[in-house]
Amino acid sequence: MPTEPREPDSSAAADSPDPAAQAPLPRHIERSRFGGTERRHTRADEDEAPATRSELSRGSQELRAQQPTARISWSVLLVASVIILAFSLWAIATPSLARASMKQAVDWIATNLGWFYVLTMTLVIGFVVWVALSKEGNVRLGPDQSRPQYGLATWVAMLFAAGVGIDLLFFSVTGPIVQYLHPPSGTGASAAALQDAVVWTMFHYGIAGWSVYALLGMAMGYFAYRWGMPLSIRAALYPLLGRRMRGPVGDGISTIALVGTVFGVATSMGIGVVLLSVGFARLFGLPDGLALQIALVAGAVLITVAATTSGVDKGIRLISELNLWSAVAMMLYILVAGETAFLLNALVENVGRFLVTLPSRMFQTFAYQGGDGAEWMGSWTLFFWAFWLAWGPFVGVFLARISRGRTLREFVIAAITVPVLCDFIIVSLFGNSALFQVLQGNTEFAQLAIDSPERGWYALLELFPGATFLIGLATLSGLLFYITSANSGAMVMSNFSAHIPDPAQDGPKWLRIFWAILTAVLTVAMLLAGGVVTMEYATLIFALPVTAIAYLVMASFHKVLRMERAEREGQVLRRASIAPSGGHLPERSWKQRMEQLVTFPSRREVTQFLQRTVRPALDDVAAEFRRQGYEVERSDDASVNGVQGPLLRVSMEALRAFLYQVAIVEAPVPTFSGRMSRDTDVYCRLEVFTQTGSGGYDLMGLTRQQVIDDVLERYEAHLAFLTFSTQTDTASVLTPPLQPRPPAQE
Structure with missing residues (x-):
């Protein structure tokens, strides 16, 4: 960018057919002579949150600036560890006092803050449904050209098993x-x-919890894979808090998320070992009690450490798929061996009544039920809402x-939908099988299920034919549920307590082992x-405290989706002729169009065209930008978001840089083509990529001047986006309006 502001060129503006160039710009935007370049004054306070999508592009560098490689966040690790360890020692040393104190706190929350939990979960559900139904629902967790890493069946199995x-x-x-x-x-x-x-239990395990997971998961995934930020809560809140997320504010938020996660996972582990200890006692004749439960915790830690250190692709993926199939086998056995007609009728009625x-x-x-309503809310609905909020960051x-x-x-x-439906089944x-026994007058079983839920669950399994086999299968399924949650929990805890620039990486193995052990200590303490x-x-x-994070994430993600909309609408305003795939179509002669339709070039041919035509064209444009005083990056073999090829990047100070990259992309030869190659069924294209992905069109066959024209068309569209996003952005309490920078003193 030029170091001094340029005066607008009135003659150029008058002759320009560009509506964006003729439109008045906000007072903090200046235009230079070259193509209507827009420029934003830098902020006086660098810690301010980004006010536009352009400024949001700084996040990748700013959040990585202090951690170019993975390192431990010692402040988060130490503070969270002290909190958890102190609570564990307090609970172990004075169990009666700990139980009474927590009961008092829960009663107060249920009486005074029950409405807050209820309102929070309702807003979260509404927000994620709005995102899915909005036009921005087509935005990918990654560049536009990215595609899923896992197949649909494997992905759904991992979704189900993790949450x-x-x-x-x-x-x-x-x-x-x-x-x-x-009731x-x-x-x-x-x-x-x-x-x-049954509907109440379906409600507690239904859409609310998975909406929390979806909210935090899509927010963190969006910033990590589309903007190149770390996969963390810090990155998801960058649009609201800016560079503050690098300091104590970010550490505090990470600590809250980490502590909530540890307690959520420890609760699941505690419930799991209580249930599994009954199963192991029945299968192997072991004495059921605290000693067996602690032994199971220790054994589960060893399994979790072994599975976690093998990574997502090996350990967690294998356990997730095995978990799903064992659960399916158990459900089919109960359905076939039990009251099949009653269970199917009840399932349909339960789902319908839930909806x-x-x-x-x-x-x-239950405001009109007085103290009884508050007590029920604290024991059931509020507990589950808190459970899902605590699990939200780690599952996300x-x-x-x-x-x-x-x-x-x-x-x-x-x-x-998919995991929720599995939960419903x-x-x-299980619920209707238990109710069937109660309706038959089995009051002893009903009382056992109320007084000791873990024994009641196995007592139900004993009522089925082949009880020993079913108990073994159910115990295996429960063990896999437990290992999967503990496994992924230890991995995510290590990520929360470390700075990891690459979203594909995980925390150090020793840190995962540390959190597995500390979570086990907390489980034993409770x-x-x-x-x-x-x-x-x-x-x-x-x-x-995690509820505050949910509200901040919704505000942050809503802001960035408005920026996505501004970019899309800004491009549409700039140019009406858009390719079906969303990219601009360079003007071609009829002979060039015919040539493209009937030829399918090889990699050698497109490489030669890239060398002889595209690279010189990019060199010409780069040279002119430099002559005009701009900071330009020109590389013949750059890698951006996994795309490799010649790159032209024009820096625009605080604004989002203009990026134009050309890459070789393989595509299948159409089977209906009259000139289909006999040697190969693929051909190569030269596609244009910007910061959000592929433009979807092919440069092959253009002249050098046509390539230059396409670069300038893209550049003008980028300027239109900058104007549109600035005009439509709205300040908030956390993102105050941008003020013009005072003129420099002479």
Whole structure:
């Protein structure tokens, strides 16, 4: 960029047909003579949050500036570890006091802040559905040309296994029985209570939790894979807080997310070992109790360490698929061996009632039930909402890691439908099987399920034919649920406590081992302090600060999606002739068009064309930009977002840089072509890439002047986007309006 502001060239502006060039610019934008270049004054305060998408492009450099390579975030690691270790020692040393104190805190939250949890989850659901249905739903978690890393079946299995814990099995029996015999309102053991018994558990395991996962997952994945930022909460909040995310503010937010994650995972692990200890005792004749539970925690840590250090592609992927198939086998066995007709009828009715009553349940706070309503809310709905919020950051990171290349719409719809439907099937089959026994007069089983949910779950399995086989299968499935959650949890905890510039990398292996051990210590501490009930209390308390992160992420992501819309609409305003794929079509003669239709060049031919025509054209444009005083990067073999090829980048100070890159892309030869090659079924194209991906058109066959014209067309479209995004951006409390920089003193 020129070091001094240029005066507008009135004659050039008068002759220009460009509507963007003729439009008045905001007062903090200046135009130079070359192609209507726009320039923003730099901020007096560099810590201000980015006010436009252009400034957002600084995030990749700013968030990586202090950590070009992976390193430990010692402040986050130490503070979070001290909090967790102090709580663990307190719970171990004074279990009765810890349990009583947490109970008092939970009662206060349920009475005074229940509405806040309810409102938060309702807004999260509405936000993710809005993203999926909006025009920005087509935006990918990565450049426009990126495609998914995993196949659909594997991806769905990993979605399901990562976000579903063994607690689902734990509550699938006790939940419906409790809601039938002791409903939140009305008379227990009534027809109305029976109709809602399973639906309440489906509600708690339904769309709300997966909406939290979708929100945090798509936000972190978007900034990591589309903008090249670290895969972290820090990056997701960069549009609101700017460079502050590099300092104490970012450390504080990461610490909150990390502590909430550890308590969420520890709660799941605690519920898991309580359930699995009963299964191991029944299968192997071991004495059930705290000693066996602690032994299972230790054994699970060893398995988790071994699986986690093998990485996503090996350990977690294999366990996720095995987990899904074992759960499917268990559900089929229960369906076939149990009351098949009753279970299928009940499943259909449960799903239908869930859909019809979902809006009213989302806003249900039981304000008119007094203390009983608050107590029920704290024990059930608020606990689950806090549970999902605590799990949100860690599941979100894991989902983002496996979803690169997916569109926002695909990501959200898959997350809130496929795993939710699997949850519904598990809850309905187990819950209705349990209710069938209660309706037959098995009151002893009902009381056992209420007093000791883990024993009630296995007591239900013993009522089926082939009980030993079913108990073994169910224990295996529960163990895989547990290992998957603990495995991915340890990996994500290490990521939260480290600065990792590359989203494809994970934290150091020793750090994952450290978090696996510390989470196990916390699990044992809560088992000593009162078991599952104490875990519920701790989750509800420590998840409260995480709700603030959910609101910040929604505000941040909403802002950046408006920037995506500004870019798209700015390009449309600049040029009406858009290719079907979204790219601009360079003007060609009829002979050039005919030649492109009937020839399919090889890699050698396009490489020669690249050398003889495209590179000299880019050199000419770069030379003219430099002559005009701009800072230009010109490389013949650059790599940007995984794309390799000649690059032209024009820096624009605080604005988003203009990028024009040409890469060789293989494409299949059309089978209907009359000149199909006999030697190969692919040919090569020269596609143009910008910061958001491929333009979708081919430069092959153009003249040197036509390539130059295409670069300038792209550049003018970039200027139109800068103007449009500035005119449509709105300041907020966290992003104050940009003020013009005062003139320099002589």
